[in-house]
Amino acid sequence: xxxxxxxxxxxxxxxxxxxxxxxxxxxxxxxxxxxxxxxxxxxxxxxxxxxxxxxxxxxxxxxxxxxxxxxxxxxxxxxxxxxxxxxxxxxxxxxxxxxxxxxxxxxxxxxxxxxxxxxxxxxxxxxxxxxxxx
Amino acid sequence: xxxxxxxxxxxxxxxxxxxxxxxxxxxxxxxxxxxxxxxxxxxxxxxxxxxxxxxxxxxxxxxxxxxxxxxxxxxxxxxxxxxxxxxxxxxxxxxxxxxxxxxxxxxxxxxxxxxxxxxxxxxxxxxxxxxxxxxxxxxxxxxxxxxxxxxxxxxxxxxxxxxxxxxxxxxxxxxxxxxxxxxxxxxxxxxxxxxxxxxxxxxxxxxxxxxxxxxxxxxxxxxxxxxxxxxxxxxxxxxxxxxxxxxxxxxxxxxxxxxxxxxxxxxxxxxxxxxxxxxxxxxxxxxxxxxxxxxxxxxxxxxxxxxxxxxxxxxxxxxxxxxxxxxxxxxxxxxxxxxxxxxxxxxxxxxxxxxxxxxxxxxxxxxxxxxxxxxxxxxxxxxxxxxxxxxxxxxxxxxxxxxxxxxxxxxxxxxxxxxxxxxxxxxxxxxxxxxxxxxxxxxxxxxxxxxxxxxxxxxxxxxxxxxxxxxxxxxxxxxxxxxxxxxxxxxxxxxxxxxxxxxxxxxxxxxxxxxxxxxxxxxxxxxxxxxxxxxxxxxxxxxxxxxxxxxxxxxxxxxxxxxxxxxxxxxxxxxxxxxxxxxxxxxxxxxxxxxxxxxxxxxxxxxxxxxxxxxxxxxxxxxxxxxxxxxxxxxxxxxxxxxxxxxxxxxxxxxxxxxxxxxxxxxxxxxxxxxxxxxxxxxxxxxxxxxxxxxxxxxxx
Numbered sequence: 001x002x003x004x005x006x007x008x009x010x011x012x013x014x015x016x017x018x019x020x021x022x023x024x025x026x027x028x029x030x031x032x033x034x035x036x037x038x039x040x041x042x043x044x045x046x047x048x049x050x051x052x053x054x055x056x057x058x059x060x061x062x063x064x065x066x067x068x069x070x071x072x073x074x075x076x077x078x079x080x081x082x083x084x085x086x087x088x089x090x091x092x093x094x095x096x097x098x099x100x101x102x103x104x105x106x107x108x109x110x111x112x113x114x115x116x117x118x119x120x121x122x123x124x125x126x127x128x129x130x131x132x133x134x
Numbered sequence: 135x136x137x138x139x140x141x142x143x144x145x146x147x148x149x150x151x152x153x154x155x156x157x158x159x160x161x162x163x164x165x166x167x168x169x170x171x172x173x174x175x176x177x178x179x180x181x182x183x184x185x186x187x188x189x190x191x192x193x194x195x196x197x198x199x200x201x202x203x204x205x206x207x208x209x210x211x212x213x214x215x216x217x218x219x220x221x222x223x224x225x226x227x228x229x230x231x232x233x234x235x236x237x238x239x240x241x242x243x244x245x246x247x248x249x250x251x252x253x254x255x256x257x258x259x260x261x262x263x264x265x266x267x268x269x270x271x272x273x274x275x276x277x278x279x280x281x282x283x284x285x286x287x288x289x290x291x292x293x294x295x296x297x298x299x300x301x302x303x304x305x306x307x308x309x310x311x312x313x314x315x316x317x318x319x320x321x322x323x324x325x326x327x328x329x330x331x332x333x334x335x336x337x338x339x340x341x342x343x344x345x346x347x348x349x350x351x352x353x354x355x356x357x358x359x360x361x362x363x364x365x366x367x368x369x370x371x372x373x374x375x376x377x378x379x380x381x382x383x384x385x386x387x388x389x390x391x392x393x394x395x396x397x398x399x400x401x402x403x404x405x406x407x408x409x410x411x412x413x414x415x416x417x418x419x420x421x422x423x424x425x426x427x428x429x430x431x432x433x434x435x436x437x438x439x440x441x442x443x444x445x446x447x448x449x450x451x452x453x454x455x456x457x458x459x460x461x462x463x464x465x466x467x468x469x470x471x472x473x474x475x476x477x478x479x480x481x482x483x484x485x486x487x488x489x490x491x492x493x494x495x496x497x498x499x500x501x502x503x504x505x506x507x508x509x510x511x512x513x514x515x516x517x518x519x520x521x522x523x524x525x526x527x528x529x530x531x532x533x534x535x536x537x538x539x540x541x542x543x544x545x546x547x548x549x550x551x552x553x554x555x556x557x558x559x560x561x562x563x564x565x566x567x568x569x570x571x572x573x574x575x576x577x578x579x580x581x582x583x584x585x586x587x588x589x590x591x592x593x594x595x596x597x598x599x600x601x602x603x604x605x606x607x608x609x610x611x612x613x614x615x616x617x618x619x620x621x622x623x624x625x626x627x628x629x630x631x632x633x634x635x636x637x638x639x640x641x642x643x644x645x646x647x648x649x650x651x652x653x654x655x656x657x658x659x660x661x662x663x664x665x666x667x668x669x670x671x672x673x674x675x676x677x678x679x680x681x682x683x684x685x686x687x688x689x690x691x692x693x694x695x696x697x698x699x700x701x702x703x704x705x706x707x708x709x710x711x712x713x714x715x716x717x718x719x720x721x722x723x724x725x726x727x728x729x730x731x732x733x734x735x736x737x738x739x740x741x742x743x744x745x746x747x748x749x750x751x752x753x754x755x756x757x758x759x760x761x762x763x764x765x766x767x768x769x770x771x772x773x774x775x776x777x778x779x780x781x782x783x784x785x786x787x788x789x790x791x792x793x794x795x796x797x798x799x800x801x802x803x804x805x806x807x808x809x810x811x812x813x814x815x816x817x818x819x820x821x822x823x824x825x826x827x828x829x830x831x832x833x834x835x
Binding site for chain 1 (some may be wrong): 602606607
């Protein structure tokens with residue numbers, strides 16, 4: 001995670017980054033519940049980078065709940081994980097992931113991947129504005 | 135007694151005859167009594183000039199005739215027999231009393247008891263009294279009937295003699311009426327027998343003779359034997375011919391055609407001629423009957439031979455027991471089983487053949503047939519000289535003509551072998567079932583193991599790579615942020631750390647691929663190997679643009695197989711060829727197909743560094759490498775992956791090579807899986823010798 005942040009930083013991606021340490025925290029943030037109860041629900045991230053192996057609630061379950069909720073059903077979700085298993089790819093896309101990126105071992109390659117990712121999802125990709133406020 | 139010696143009790147005429155004859159006689163008696171009641175001379179004696187039947191005679195005749203009818207109706211019933219006995223005794227008594235009157239020259243006052251007769255009646259000694267000869271006939275016929283009614287058999291022929299005597303007397307009287315008009319009767323003293331009385335006596339005697347013909351002296355007449363046939367010709371002849379001839383002679387003499395001398399001569403000659411003709415005809419009838427019988431006997435013997443041939447030809451035991459359990463018949467097979475000569479078992483019992491406890495069981499089966507008189511089918515065990523055998527026995531009753539069971543038939547099939555085979559089959563089935571259960575268990579274990587392997591691979595894929603990424607990432611971070619604080623050696627070490635982690639990442643990826651090759655399902659369909667090879671080479675050319683490699687790929691190589699797995703196999707094989715030719719300025723790689731032991735064998739040939747055939751076996755082992763990493767990079771998993779893919783297709787893989795002279799990797803898929811028969815192929819089995827095959831046995835994969 002630290003490496004991901006470093007890669008983002010190195011690629012001059014300066015957007016605000018919120019880090020959730022597990023699935024529960026991620027959902028609390030998105031739905032403004034739990035520790036994020038006071039947060040303004042109209043503010044949603046431009047993109048969610050989701051690992052599959054998460055403590056408590058795993059990545060696929062988080063994705064499922066995000067897609068099930070009207071407020072977040074169009075939220076761009078990019079799966080960023082070590083797994084290259086066909087099964088994980090299938091499940092991810094079936095549940096509505098927008099993209100699936102496998103983290104390479106080589107940091108340079110990883111860094112390059114993160115750069116492309118930021119460029120695409122933060123700059124090029126357009127999201128319907130209505131979905132932000134419900 | 136055989137059938138033809140028997141008098142048929144079914145003969146309707148013979149059964150009805152006593153009733154008809156007795157009934158007629160009774161009618162004659164009753165008519166005479168009517169005659170007395172209404173004083174009609176015709177009814178009493180046929181003609182006013184004839185002597186009348188006396189009332190007592192009429193009563194006696196009715197009694198005798200009724201007893202004949204009674205016996206004819208119900209000889210087997212005790213009551214009718216008693217009644218008939220009483221009636222005939224009363225008739226005898228009437229006759230005896232009249233006889234005593236004649237002999238003692240006295241009058242017991244019985245003659246006019248019923249009806250009075252005027253004195254001076256024709257041929258009558260005393261008014262109303264029957265003639266002496268008539269009174270003698272009554273006790274004779276009466277006694278004969280009484281004996282028959284009482285079933286008195288000690289003097290068997292007495293009734294025959296008495297009845298014959300009575301009949302002859304009556305016949306004599308009748309003939310007298312026929313031939314003599316003088317009125318002087320030979321037996322005419324003490325009165326004359328009336329003509330209707332004589333006829334009635336004849337009827338009664340005839341009826342008595344046929345009451346129970348088997349007991350009578352005339353019995354053979356009614357049999358179907360030659361004797362019977364002869365007697366049926368001779369008896370009527372013996373009676374009819376003399377009467378006829380006598381009457382002719384008498385009539386001729388009466389009319390004055392010839393004198394006594396000529397009459398005698400004529401009658402003798404006629405008698406002789408008629409008797410000869412009749413006897414000859416009888417003899418002809420006998421010989422016809424005889425030849426008939428012989429024909430029947432021949433047929434019977436023929437049938438017997440056929441039956442015996444059938445019975446002796448079977449390999450089942452066929453036998454018949456009498457009620458005492460003795461063999462009445464046993465076929466040849468049964469005799470042979472017990473080492474007997476033909477017919478040797480007849481008269482023996484089962485105790486002579488088997489141990490007592492087995493006999494007890496067999497007898498209990500036989501008893502069931504005797505008790506129920508119904509066939510049974512049952513398994514039996516018996517100790518015969520050649521060992522203990524199991525039989526399937528069919529046992530059934532054999533009945534006589536009246537439907538009474540007289541013997542027990544049996545047919546026993548030896549089912550020892552069949553039983554043993556059934557037992558074997560049952561055991562094999564049990565064994566197969568046990569094996570199947572084993573297999574199912576092992577299959578379940580295998581599934582469990584596969585499941586574990588899968589979760590292991592999954593966790594390897596995730597968890598082993600995550601720390602590697604950290605190591606690499608932070609090493610990079612160190613190099614970027616702290617490069618100045620490290621000397622050259624430190625920087626070099628960090629670079630080495632990064633290169634090692636990347637190698638390990640590659641290793642993990644290769645292992646994951648290997649495990650995926652093993653686990654994934656095989657989807658067979660038409661695969662264009664030529665196109666696949668072109669794609670692989672295209673990839674390689676893009677990754678290594680500086681290499682100069684001539685690649686020759688054969689056209690139209692199509693197989694049945696899993697596209698993804700075959701792509702991986704070609705990736706590895708062509709990748710290897712690419713890699714091991716990297717030292718050459720201009721490398722040559724060839725992909726094609728030849729025939730090997732009747733099956734198409736695909737090959738990838740290069741002119742690279744090759745290998746020593748002594749180490750060929752090590753090629754396909756995991757992590758086994760014939761070259762150092764410094765020389766050629768690699769993990770040593772590629773060929774293992776290839777081997778697994780080929781084995782999963784049911785094929786074989788092997789390699790040939792020499793050091794510095796290139797290598798050829800061969801693989802086959804399923805036989806006949808290649809299309810395009812017209813395609814020209816080289817046979818690589820010729821010229822280059824048999825390939826050495828190492829650890830490529832699919833069975834061991």
